[in-house]
Amino acid sequence: MHKTAIYKTNHRPNQVQIRRSGRSFHLSLRQILILCSAAFLLFMTVWISMVLIGHALIDERKLAAYRHPDSMPVQGMDAPIPRDYVHLNEMPDYLRNAFVAIEDHRFENHIGIDPIALARSLWVDLVQGHKAQGGSTITMQLARNMFLTNEKTFDRKWKEMLISVYLEQRFSKDEILEMYLNNIYFGHGIYGIEGAASYYFNKTVRYGSNDKPLINLSEAAILASLPKAPESYSPVRNWDKAKTRQQLVLRRMNDLGYISQDQRESAIGQQVFIKPAS
Secondary structure, three states: OOOOEEEEOOOOOOEEEEEEOOEEEEEEHHHHHHHHHHHHHHHHHHHHHHHHHHHHHOOHHHHHHHHOOOEEOOOOOOOOEEOOOOOHHHOOHHHHHHHHHHHOOOOOOOOOOOHHHHHHHHHHHHHHOOOOOOOOOHHHHHHHHHHOOOOOOHHHHHHHHHHHHHHHHHOOHHHHHHHHHHHOEOOOOOEOHHHHHHHHHOOEOOOOOOOOOEOOHHHHHHHHOOOOOOOOOOOOOOHHHHHHHHHHHHHHHHHOOOOOHHHHHHHHHOOOOOOOOO
């Protein structure tokens, strides 16, 4: 097997010689710069195309309604559902951190798509021979919930990624997470984090509320456990599964430095009162 050697020639300054399989050719620094520039332009062309296609795939009226503080669209915007919208800065940090820890711990660093999570998901799916992991970021989940269906097809996944890239360019991380928390499905026909806190615990996620007490860390971890499978992990229907999932959320928060070990143990041991299902 021939080795590849890259080195400066002694005869021609500012030139790189590449020798492979007994042959050699020269690249000047100017040619290297041209190649790098071409690669950068290709990347930017692909990136801009993804953003533009993502923009074309969204419904601006629906997006505006999702960000509206009082309602969300259903059936073509004709019948808005009243919803108590809570801004992110009104929620406790541990609530935000619980969702990020369990759903998308690289949320603050990715561009809407997490290549590591997607590669891991693909590998697990190939090994197990069936769809086992999704690899979706919070932004991708938001894109799916707002504009797409839950059908498991490559076409939907591709659209989901394109819309996610666009959303990340248009909105801040806080705005994306705020939309996500206020519109995600929590089971039993409940959408939005405030509705879920009220339904399960008869509490609120809004600081300073005079009507209901604020949810604690233990309850926040239960809410964060629901998006993966709302009906399956519902504490109303299956407390044991909900408790197991809650402990996973708390462990992830501890591993990522969001809470201390003492806080984790305290939250696990704290008694949670579930509001009876109506």
